[in-house]
Amino acid sequence: MKTVGIFLMLLLSAFALFAQTPGNDITRLIQSGYSERAYSTEPVTDQQLDLILKCGIKAPSARNLQAWKFTVVRDEPAMKELISNVTPGNVLIIISGKESETGTTPDFDCGLAAESMFIAAHSLGLGARIYGSPAGKVNAAKESYQIPAGYKAVVLLRIGNVDKSVDGVTAASPRKTTEEVVNFRK
Numbered sequence: 370m371k372t373v374g375i376f377l378m379l380l381l382s383a384f385a386l387f388a389q390t391p392g393n394d395i396t397r398l399i400q401s402g403y404s405e406r407a408y409s410t411e412p413v414t415d416q417q418l419d420l421i422l423k424c425g426i427k428a429p430s431a432r433n434l435q436a437w438k439f440t441v442v443r444d445e446p447a448m449k450e451l452i453s454n455v456t457p458g459n460v461l462i463i464i465s466g467k468e469s470e471t472g473t474t475p476d477f478d479c480g481l482a483a484e485s486m487f488i489a490a491h492s493l494g495l496g497a498r499i500y501g502s503p504a505g506k507v508n509a510a511k512e513s514y515q516i517p518a519g520y521k522a523v524v525l526l527r528i529g530n531v532d533k534s535v536d537g538v539t540a541a542s543p544r545k546t547t548e549e550v551v552n553f554r555k
């Protein structure tokens with residue numbers, strides 16, 4: 370009887386081991402995540418927002434110039450002007466790059482900050498989506514969105530609590546295969 374018990378335990382452990390996706394929490398988070406479009410009205414807390422912004426600030430940048438500014442928009446009418454289907458409780462972070470920064474890559478740096486905040490939001494159990502198209506609207510009315518002088522909006526990050534009725538597996542967009550994207554120089 371005891372031998373059967375031990376055998377079953379070993380079998381279960383082996384199953385648990387093989388059932389695990391390889392990697393760690395971060396790689397699994399990146400590989401299972403997607404850009405949510407559907408949110409609930411549960412608000413993002415100040416604590417969550419603060420942590421997400423700190424992760425953006427920690428992003429790498431060319432020559433560590435950190436030539437970015439993050440403008441937080443929480444009021445619904447202003448958010449709706451930029452993303453028509455925004456949900457109350459969402460937060461928009463407008464990520465702007467320094468205009469006069471020549472010889473470096475503020476747009477690229479802003480992209481990295483956006484991605485760091487995107488991953489941070491997901492790690493907190495929130496949803497997130499990066500938006501490029503509303504940046505033009507922001508830049509056409511910089512004062513109204515309070516973009517600091519000398520900066521232009523590059524991308525926006527929308528964060529919020531996910532609408533739990535959406536199936537994350539079917540909502541995710543497919544990616545190209547490793548063979549299509551990666552080549553190893555021989």
Ligand SMILES: Cc1cc2nc3c(=O)[nH]c(=O)nc-3n(C[C@H](O)[C@H](O)[C@H](O)COP(=O)(O)O)c2cc1C
Pocket residue numbers: 402403404405498499500501502503524540541542543
């Ligand atoms: C730089 C950038 C700009 C984007 N702009 C928009 C946008 O304007 N509107 C939108 O709905 N999604 C936008 N997206 C989200 C992408 O469409 C989305 O990440 C892509 O389709 C992959 O989907 P997934 O992240 O859900 O897997 C943008 C993403 C990036 C990185």
